[in-house]
Amino acid sequence: WAGTMDLTEPNSGSDVGDIATKAFPTDEPGVYKIVGTKCFITGGDQDITENIIHLALARVEGSVPGTKGISLFVVPKYWPNEAGDVGEFNDVNCGGIEHKMGIRGSATSIVNFGEENKCRGYLLGNPPVDGKGEGMAQMFQMMNEERAVTGLAANAAATVSYNNAAMYAAGRIQGRQITNPKAGRVTIINHEDVRRMLMYQKSITEASRAMISMSYYAMDIAENTEDENERNRAKAFVEVNTPIIKAWCSDLAFLSISEAMQCYGGYGFSEEYPIAQQLRDCRIYPIWEGTNYIQSMDLIGRKWMMAGGKVFATWFAELEKFAADHKDHPVLAAQVALLTEAINQYKEIQAAMSGYVGQGKFGMIGFFATRILHATGYIYGAKLLLEHAVIAQKKIDELGKEHFEYPYYAGKVASAKFFAHNLLPNVGMTLKVIKEGDTSVMEIPEASYLLV
Incomplete structure (x- = not known):
C-alpha cells in the first residue's frame, strides 16, 4: 500500500x-x-x-x-x-x-x-x-519532516549535477588558457570561469549538506537525550534550520544545477546528458511543501520571535562563538573576519526590520523576507564551511601536501574561502537594499505589470 x-x-x-x-x-x-x-x-x-x-x-x-x-x-x-x-x-x-x-x-x-x-x-x-480541529498540528508532524527531505532531495540533485559537470570538465578539451595561449588546447577544467562555476557548485552543495546533516543530528539529540537543556537546545536548532534547509538549499540547488549545465555548453541542454533532467526535476523543490516565501515568513515571523526571541538567539550565538573562537586562525583569519562582518550586518538587518515594524510598515516583511532567509543561509553556510576548513587545515598540517588525501582537504579549505569571498558578501548587499527601503514595486499601479 x-x-x-x-x-x-x-x-x-x-x-x-x-x-x-x-x-x-x-x-x-x-x-x-x-x-x-x-x-x-x-x-x-x-x-x-x-x-x-x-x-x-x-x-x-x-x-x-x-x-x-x-x-x-x-x-x-x-x-x-x-x-x-x-x-x-x-x-x-x-x-x-x-x-x-x-x-x-x-x-x-x-x-x-x-x-x-x-x-x-x-x-x-x-x-x-468548539469548532476547532487538530488537523493542522497533526499534518505538520509530517510537513516539517518533508521540508527537511525537500532540502535533502534538492541537494542530492545538485550534487549529482556537480559531480557530472566536474568529470565532464576534466575530460572535455576546448580552447587555450588565457595565461598561456601558445601551449595548445586544454581540458576546460583549466579555464578560470569553468573553475569558478565548479567551485560555486562545490561550495553550495557542501554547505547544504552540512546544514542538513547538522539538522538531522539535532533531531537525533532531541529524540534521544535525557538532558532537558540539551533537548531544548537541539529543538531550537531544528526549528530555525527547517525553513533554511527547505528554502535556501532548494533555491541554491537550482542555481547550482544551472551552472552545471553551463559547464557542458550546448551538450548540457541536450537530454542525452544528465543535467537537463536534474534541472527540470529540481525546480519543484522551491514550490512544494510550502513555497519558499512561506518558509521565509516562517523564519522572520515565527522563528525570530519564538520564545521571546530565545530560540533564534540560541542558534545565532553558535555562529558568533565560532567567529570569536577562530578570529586569529593562522590560515583562515581573513575568511573568519568576513563571517564576523556578515554576522554584524545580519544584526543590522534585524534592527532595520524592527524599525519598519515599529513604523507600521508591515509590508516590508513580505517584501524582504525571501532575501533575509537567503542571508541567513549564507551566514550559516559560511560558518559550517569554515568549520570544515579548520578541521581540514589541521589535517593538511599533519599530513603534508604529498599525502594522497591532500586534494580532499585542500578542496574543503578552498570551498570555505570561495564561499566567504564570493557568496557571503550577499548579506551586505541585502542589508544595503533593506536600509534603502525602495518600495517602487508596490507603488506602481497593477496595470503597469500587465503592459509591455
Missing part, C-alpha cells in the same frame, strides 16, 4: 485555511463522509500498489473557518475488509494526471473524494471541540 498527503485544493494552495473539502459525521463513531477535491497530490493515483491511503485535510461540518477548524482524515482508496485486505471501492477518484516539467516518474494527481457521496474516512485524533 502507498500513502499520500492531501492538502492542496484548486482554490487553496499556500492558504490552507481556505480549503473547501467537507467531512460529515456518520452513524459509525470516528467515521465521516468526505466530499471535496484535492490537487497536485504526489502519488495520488497509480496502479503500482493494491491500495492508496490518503491523509486528507477536511473541515467537519460546523467547524470554525481558517486553519483552526481543520481536521485530518485517513481516506483509503479501497475500504479494508475485516481481514485487513483490500475491500470495496471507497469513491476516491482520479480527476486527472498533471503533465509536468519534471519529476515525471511521480504521478501527480487531482483526487476527487465522494463524487457519488460514498467516500468515507477515519478521523485522526479527537473530534473538533
